[in-house]
Amino acid sequence: MKKKLQQLIAEGTTKQAIQLLLSNTEKLDEHKEVLLQSSRYETYEKNKDIGVLSFDEANIRLAKINNALLNIIEKLPDEENVSKTQNEAKLSTINKQTTNMGNGKKTSIWKIVGAALVATITVLASIAEFSGYSVKDVLFGNEPDSFSVTVLVHGKKGKDDKVLKNQGKVFLDIGGDRKEEAINAQGEATFKELPKGYANQMSLISIDHPQPYFPVHRDKEYKLTSNKVIYLEVALQGLNKIKGRIIDATTENNLDSVRVSIENVATYTNEFGWFELEIPINIQAKFVSVNFFKEGYTMEDLDSIAPHTKQQIEIALKKK
Numbered sequence: 001m002k003k004k005l006q007q008l009i010a011e012g013t014t015k016q017a018i019q020l021l022l023s024n025t026e027k028l029d030e031h032k033e034v035l036l037q038s039s040r041y042e043t044y045e046k047n048k049d050i051g052v053l054s055f056d057e058a059n060i061r062l063a064k065i066n067n068a069l070l071n072i073i074e075k076l077p078d079e080e081n082v083s084k085t086q087n088e089a090k091l092s093t094i095n096k097q098t099t100n101m102g103n104g105k106k107t108s109i110w111k112i113v114g115a116a117l118v119a120t121i122t123v124l125a126s127i128a129e130f131s132g133y134s135v136k137d138v139l140f141g142n143e144p145d146s147f148s149v150t151v152l153v154h155g156k157k158g159k160d161d162k163v164l165k166n167q168g169k170v171f172l173d174i175g176g177d178r179k180e181e182a183i184n185a186q187g188e189a190t191f192k193e194l195p196k197g198y199a200n201q202m203s204l205i206s207i208d209h210p211q212p213y214f215p216v217h218r219d220k221e222y223k224l225t226s227n228k229v230i231y232l233e234v235a236l237q238g239l240n241k242i243k244g245r246i247i248d249a250t251t252e253n254n255l256d257s258v259r260v261s262i263e264n265v266a267t268y269t270n271e272f273g274w275f276e277l278e279i280p281i282n283i284q285a286k287f288v289s290v291n292f293f294k295e296g297y298t299m300e301d302l303d304s305i306a307p308h309t310k311q312q313i314e315i316a317l318k319k320k
Contacts, residue, residue: 005073009066014041017069030072037068056200146193147226151205153187156216159231162187168209170232174198174224180208198224205232212237212308236308239284243276244313245269246292255317258294279307296320 001024008017018038025031044061151170155161170189172179181189202221207213216233224230242262246255246269254273259266263283269275279288288307292300297317305313 002073002076002078006070009070009073014062014066014069015045021069021072025076028076030075033068033072037065037072041065054197054200145196147196147199148190148192149194149224149226149228149230150188150190151181151230151232153183153189153207153232153234156233156235163234163236164207164209164213168207168213171206171208172224173204173206174201194224199226200224205230207232207234236286238308238310239286240279240281240307241276242279242288242290242305242307242313243274244315245273246275247273247314247316249316249318252316255294255297258292258297258317261291261293262288292317 001020005017005020008014008020018034018041021034022031022038025034040061044058044065048058149172151172152159153162153164153168153170155163164183165187166183166185168183169180170183172191172194179191179194181191183189201224203224204219205215205222206218207215213234214237216235222230222232246258246260247253248255254269254271256269256271256273258269258273258275260269260275260277261267262277262279265277265280265283267275267277277290284307286306286308287304289301289303290305290313292302292315294317297319300315300317302313302315
């Protein structure tokens with residue numbers, strides 16, 4: 001019977017194994033343990049059917065039940081209550097047969113036991129990898145009630161380009177729930193006590209900062225995996241344009257046809273002295289240097305102009 005029970009567990013037919021155990025342990029001390037696991041299995045099936053359990057939670061619970069059943073099976077007496085002498089004789093026969101085989105093959109019962117253990121360990125390892133818990137936690141029911149996720153905020157140069165050290169906050173939007181954490185000196189926001197129900201869920205991630213920093217991929221969803229780092233690339237927005245007005249320093253009249261340039265990209269003021277310069281992406285920066293030139297006037301350079309502030313540039317040129 002033990003061999004058949006172990007085979008049922010290995011094949012994933014837990015319900016049949018429980019039914020067989022219930023019918024064969026009525027007069028044994030292990031019957032109460034079987035009843036307990038039977039009740040747990042019924043609860044597991046019910047919760048799974050109504051969708052209360054996530055995929056990894058369902059697998060974890062089933063793996064625990066199977067492990068408990070294998071422990072019960074190991075404690076069962078040998079079939080037909082054979083005597084100690086008979087057991088020793090059988091063991092001797094098995095040993096002789098194994099020795100005579102000479103090629104190290106195990107008997108079929110140990111193959112089944114081994115297969116069952118390997119199958120159980122494989123399932124537990126897969127669940128642990130998927131859920132972020134350890135095999136020990138899965139096996140002994142020690143999975144934590146919460147888990148942590150770290151978001152590392154970086155610039156376009158890569159994960160070492162930590163553009164927001166001790167600046168701003170990171171938001172996780174999980175369904176209708178929102179979590180927030182401040183960005184630390186390492187450019188990281190660590191969410192330390194997320195409910196375990198959020199494990200392996202997808203989340204939108206956004207940034208709150210006084211300057212217009214936004215994720216490069218705003219609509220991308222990130223998987224929340226226990227103790228794993230999410231790398232979030234951000235960029236300062238609004239770097240593509242500057243605008244303003246230029247006047248004569250003496251008369252305060254508007255100056256037209258003033259050349260306004262950043263590197264080799266230029267525009268000219270209109271008849272009212274207004275200009276608007278589009279900045280190509282390849283020369284966009286947090287701070288830019290702007291040149292102002294008109295024939296008959298002293299050329300001016302303004303350094304550290306911040307396009308993202310959207311502030312209007314006002315400048316007066318002096319005649320030579």
